[in-house]
Amino acid sequence: MVKAEKEGLVDAKTIRIVAYLVPAIGVQPGNPKRIRSLADLGNPGVKIGIGNPEAVCVGLYAIELLERNGLLNVVRKNIVTHAPSCAATEGLIALKKVDAVIGWEVFSKWNPGKIETVFLKPNEVPRIAYIPAAVSSYTTDRASARKFIDFLMSAEGRKIFTKWGYAVTDGEIRKYAPKAVVGGEYALPRNWNTP
Secondary structure (H helix, E strand, O other), X not given: OHHHHHOOOEOHHHOXXXXXXXXXXXXXXXXXXXXXXXXXXXXXXXXXXXXXXXXXXXXXXXXXXXXXXXXXXXXXOOEEEEEOOHHHHHHHHHOOOOOEEXXXXXXXXXXXXXXXXXXXXXXXXXXXXEEEEOOEOOOOOHHHHHHHHHXXXXXXXXXXXXXXXXXXXXXXXXXXXXXOEEOOOOXXXXXXXXX
């Protein structure tokens, strides 16, 4: 949304945070590789999947987590694939293509029984993502667009997101990352994929 706002694609006054996305590690049921921390992703023989950080925000968050925690060079050798979307990143675990993914806590709710969440230490999470909504600068029906955003932000809309495992308040995410910044930008290092 930051990029859309900078490029004038949305009315900045209408931007709302609909739900939050907490970075976490998704593992196979039973956690057969015994991954308990971000550092464990660097263990020999662990196959990691992340979203493509040049195309999808979950991949960008993965690289940021690794870099900020001094683990990018250690874990990079175990990254075996870069998924093109959030859903494809989650699918890497559900389809048993990798041992772990760096993704969102909510992945385990998308596919119950096929993914377990390993939460990061609160001080390891520099930033929390969110699902935004805003009125497009190009809309031809501004009133309907605002009405839809109002629905998303209503008690009924939030109840739907909560039902599907999403955190809808800042307070809910603070137990996982009390000092993390919400939103913002991270510049992908040019050498993110090379030792």
